[in-house]
Each structure stands twice: as C-alpha cells, then as structure tokens.
Amino acid sequence: MSATLSNYLTITAIFILCTWAIYLPYRMGQLHFMMIANMVISAYLGALFSGAVVSGSQVQEAINLNLHWPFILTLILGVVVSGLLGYLISLAIGDAPCFAVVIVGFAFMYLTKAIAENTTALGRTFGMFRVPRIVEGLSNSQNRLFLVCVCFFFVLLVGFWIYRFDKSKLGRAASSVFVDRDLAVSLGINVKKMGSLLQTASSALGGLAGVLYLYTLRAISPSFITFHNVGLFMTMLFVGGYTTQWGPLLAVPILWGIPLIMPESLQVWKNVFYAVILIGILMLKPEGVITRPLLRRLNNLVFKRRLKPAGSGKNLS
C-alpha cells in the first residue's frame, strides 16, 4: 500500500472517530469541542509515555521519563485519562445550555495550547517527535498497513457501539432532549446524567483519536489545536447529517479526499471550500445529506426486496 493511500485511509478513519465524538453530545443539542483538547492531551501523554523526544535545544531541560510503553498501553492511558477528564467536567456542565458547553470547549483548547506552548518538557511550540512505530521490528509499509487496520477496527467497534446506543432507549431519550429539553425533563429523563454520559464518551473518543493520530504522524505539536479543526469536524458532521451516525461515514472520506486531489494552488483555500460547503448545506439541507427519512426510504427499498419472497409465500398458503 502506498504511503499516500494509507495516510489518507488512516486520517479518514481518525476523522470519522473525531466527527462521531462531536456527534454524540450533539444528539442532545450540545456542541462539545473539548474532544479536540482531549485529542491533544492524550497525544502528548502518549508521546511522553512511549518515549518520544523533544527538539535538540531543549533536550537538556526536558525531563526524560525513559518510559517505553507499548502502543496498546498508551492507547488505554489516553482513552482513560481523556474520559476521566470529560467525566469530571461533565459533572458541572452535563445539563448546561449548548453555548456554555461550547465556551468550555474553547477555553479548554486555549488552556491546553498555552500549557503545551510554555512547557519545556513538552517541547514548547515545536512539540514532540520520534514517536516509536506501532510495532517495532516491522517495516515501514507493514507498519502503515497495521495502522490502517487498527484505525478501521476502532471505527467498526465505535460505530457498532454508537449504533447500539442510537437504537436503545437512551438514544431515543437523547433525541427527545434535542427536540424539547423541558418536555424531556417532564417525561422523567435525567438530562444531566445523559449529558454526562455523552460528554464522557465524546472525550474518551477524542482521546482514542488523539493517540491514533500521534502514531500516524509520529509527532505532536500545539499547532494542532486550531479553530480550523473545529470548523473541519463541524463541516463533516453537518454536511453528512447530524441526525444519524452514518453522516460522518459519508462526509469524511469525501470532504477529506477532495482537497487532496485539488491542484496544489487551490490547496491553501481548502478551509474556504469547507466553509462555503458548510454554509451552503445549512441553507439548502439544514439536516445534512443523510437524514432519518432518507434512511427510512433506503431501508424500505432494501426491505421490500427481501420481503417479497416471504410475502408471496404467504399468499400461496
């Protein structure tokens, strides 16, 4: 597999996870951008614990933990720490209005960035690099293939989990909070618990994506925390459709792919391209491309074909 293709596939998988991380709290109407901070936090943790280094001039001041944790351990660490952080914050803003959640996310992003930029042990603005390969001993291309497999394994796993959630009682409850919070409260739904659950899951998912991202780039720097990423993930969510989990699966590969095949001179404008698409889709199809009615129609199409033999059999008897 070529480096370009495997890179595209890994990043696509990671961004699907990221977009799902935004999708989950938005099920009940909260735009939780803390996952971007979580992504970076877990990436830095992963870098520290896997034995990455900081740039040459700062190496004397840096604390060398001399740890060489394997991939799986750093992954668990990243997910657990991020999830825990998300849970602790959700205790305060589990049932907060959308905009309070938004500003908490932004504040966290700024704080993480400020800390990373000013801490020598984390390499300041240069960040950390020389993250070990996922499996030492394998060749570069084998490692890339392995990483693609790992990323898509997690997409499947998380996708299945979100599917089960959406179909469950909790998923329906989340939708009802989205539509009318007061009504949902009067129906006996614990909005705070719901928010807490979804925000924790979102943060843990951010942590997962962060560690995967770290092993893909094999480096991390504070410059990842930019407002563009918020715009990027939001575009992917809203274009694909925020009412179902399938929206990101459609939107991420396309939206991430198009700028890659654009001519070099247009590449710098890719964020403009995202912004225009975002505004356009909200004006033309406010719920995104994949909506629940569309899914139902697709479902009916597939279902009819399957039902026909059974139906005709019934007629015969």
Added chain:
Amino acid sequence: MEQKDDIILQVRDLSVSYGHIKALREVNLEVRKGEIVVLVGSNGAGKTSIMETILGVNTPDAGQVTFEGRDITKNPVDKNVRGGMTLVPEGRGVFATMSVLDNLLLGAHHELKTAGKKLNFVFESFPVLGVRKNQLAGTLSGGERQMLAIARALMSTPRMIMVDEPSIGLAPIVVNSIFDILVNLNKEGYSILLSEQNVYKALKCAHRGYVLETGRVIKEGRAEDLLNDPAIREAYLGA
C-alpha cells in the same frame, strides 16, 4: 347601501389551519360601527384564531377580511395596526421588563409625533397608570396590567379594538371594572370585538354575539336573544 357603510369589519368564509389542524372553518361575522360584538365559546373554539387572523398574524387558507371597506386579508400586522385596528392579547401581553410609559409608547409605535396628546388622554382615563408610569410593567397588579394593555391599544388611535379574554385570571370585582372600561370606551365611539369565557357578563354588555364551536359559528344574534336562548343557557351558563 346605508347598512353597508355601517359595517366596520366584515369577515367572509374565513378558514385557517395550523398544519393539519383546522382551526377555523368558513367563519362569517361582522362588526358595525359603535357596536360591542362578543365571541362566545369554550377553549379551542377558535376565538383567538379569529382575532389573530383578522389582525394578520395567520394567513388564512380561504376567505376574506374587509376593514372599513378595504380588503386587508393579506396585510401584515403592523399595517393593520396603522390602519386603525388593534388587539389586546390574552394574558395581557404587556412587556414586563419595560416601564409603563415604554409599554404605552410601543402602542403608538407608528405615530409617535402625536403620542404626547394621546398619553394625556390615557392618563386621564386611567389615573393609576399616570402615577406608575415609570414603574416596570411587571410590578403592576393583574387588573392594572389589563388596564395597561387596553390603554396601550388606545395609544394606536384605533377605530376598532379587539379584546381577547380580558377577564382571565382576574378577581370578580376587577373584572367588573374592566367591563365598565370597555363599555365606556364603546360609548366614546370605539367599536369592540370581544372574546370571553365569562359568557353572562360578556353578553350583558354586548350588542350582538357569535357562538363558536370547534372553529365554526354555530349561532349568532342579538345579545339579549342569545342570553335567553335555552340551549346557550344550558351549555354556557349552567342554567
């Protein structure tokens, strides 16, 4: 011909729906100059819908509204208010965080130049509002708020006032004074379209009435006749 000049508001075959729900079905009614006309009916019979549609809040599916001979069916609310009709909404609808004076001036939003004169008139008619003009409307009592809502309606120099459920949530003695106010306004020449659940009191002070049920006019006539109608007595007066 003479009778036609007399009519200030004419509603013909008015139908309104909210989504799939039919709120009004082919309603016909009219208000003549100097009349108090009352709309009687239970909750959800369509009293508020009629008034809001006349004012231009809802777009009707069919039918026509004529005010002083002009077709106003498609006019927006602010144009109708400028044109001389006004609504005192149910539940008073005063702006609680704004002062009494601000509330009154909002009523005269389209013609503030003459507002000073009208304010004097309103404060003469409702001295209590003059005393409290700098107070926030939210600090007024229920009856005072109703007075403020009526006074605000007067500020727009209307020729017809629609009053939606003025007695709701008020003590009986306050209700009496509100009805007195309406009757006095009527004597001064304002035409009034009133909706009321307090059927007895409303019919007592009105000239004519319409009985509504699930969006239809099921009976109309002179107020005294309706008051003596056994079916109505049974349905609305419990006698």
Added chain:
Amino acid sequence: MLNIEILIAQIVNGLSLGSIYVLLVTGFNLLLLVAMIIHFSFPVIIVFSIYMSWIVMNLTGSLALGILAAVASAILVNMVSAPIFQHIMRKRGSVDINATMVISMGMGMLITEWTSHAINNGFPISFETEAVDPHGWLRATRAPFIRAGLVSISYSQVLTLLTGIILVAALFWVLYKTKAGRAFRAIAENPDGARLVGIPLLKTGVQSYILTGILGGLTAALMALLLGQASPDLGDQLGHKVLGISIIAGLGNLGGGLVIALLLGIVEAIVQGVFSGGSWSNTVAFLLMLVIVLAKPRGVFGIKL
C-alpha cells in the same frame, strides 16, 4: 512589583481594552436579542472591517476614509449575512439558535481564511507604517499622555477609553431613549407580543443589523487605534472571548455584559502587567472563563432570552 501607580495605570489600560469588549459584547447581545442569532463571528466581521480600513488607508493615506471604510464594510457584511440567517430561520419553521451559531462559525471561517491568505500574505497588518499613516497621527497617539516614573498611559489608550465610553453611552441611549431602541427591547422580551402590538419585525431586525454594523465599524476603528495592528486569528480569539463574556454574564444580559466585559479587560491588563507576557493574559482570561462557566453555566446575572 505592583505598586499603586502601576495598578492605576493597568486599570486605565484595562478599562480601555474593556470598553472595546463592551462594544463587542453589546453588539453580539443585540443581534441575539433582536435578530435571534448567536452571531459567534461578529468579532470576525469587525476584524474584517479593520482589514478593509487598512487597505483603504494604505491606498489613500486618509484617516477619515479609513474609518468610513470600516463602518461601511461592517454594515455591508452584516447586510449580506442577514438574508442567510433569515433563510435558515424560515426553513426550520421556528428559530433554531444552534443552527445560527454554526452558520456564523462558517462565515467566520470564510472571512478568517480569506484575510489570512489574500491580504498582506497573511502577515499581521500594522497601522503604524508610513503608507498607512502618512501624517503620523496614529503614531503620535503612542506618546505618553501621563508619565509617572515607570508608569505611562498613552494618548491612544485615553482616546480609546473616552470614545468607548461615548459609544457605549450612545448605544444605551439608542436602546433606552429612542423609538427603535424601544422596539428592540420589546422584541427581545417577547417577539410574538411585539408583533401583536404592531411592531414591524422585519424592519426592526434590519435596523438591528444596521445598528450593529455601525457599532462594529466604529469598534474596528477603535481597535486599530488601540492595538495598532491586527492579524487574521484576532477575530477567532475575540469571538471566543465575546461568547465567553456573554455566557458568563448571562446570554442577552446587556447590563451584565457591560460589567463582565470591563472586569475582563482589567483582569487581562493586570495579568499582563504582572507577567509581562501576551500569551499569559489570554490564558488567565480563558482559565477564569472556564472556572466561572463550570460553576455557573447559566451566567452570573442570568440568561435574558
């Protein structure tokens, strides 16, 4: 070392910064209350206006034309974006405030990206160059107005503070003493009730876009005066701060916004004085915001929507 003179200087400094925050937050709250949109990118539009005024001043060297350009472009962008907001509101039947915020974020992305690629190669722009300011007026305002030992307060800070106070006073005068302001407040409290009284919603909405446009343009001119420079990411940073201030005060709470905005300006200035570093004042600002939002997600003074 923080003695009383330095403290006073930093407070004046903070008040001039705070008055800019007040203008931004009040514009943001007005759009929220009257037009029912969370215009997250309102500060981005203002940074865009700063850029426009820089371009015009670069070409003509005229301060007056620069201010005019700032006001004109802010009104223009506001008027162009108005139909987009109106459109999504109609489409959804009722007002979905989340969607307005996402649209606004998209607009912000668009403007930020454009300024960071198309103007001055994405480098920060400066108002203190010969081309932009041929008469040296802006540079002259850098001179100290008062100097006492280590402490100095520049003319630009004093000018910003005074103009800021006048603008805020004018704005609140419009809100509380004029016909349009009365209509704004009525719609803010109860849009349906305001409609029944006969207040034209569309016309008043457009008025609010124009008013915030004028306000935004003048704020842009003030920011150019106070900061002397601008960079593409300034808009996003201010956007986050303005949303933060507004949330901490309570969304739509005009008086609360004024208090919190001034406080934030002072805190930032003092932190800057203590640590003498730009990035820490932002960090402290966001840390404070985080703590307050976590403790009081509905704002200190309460949401007024």
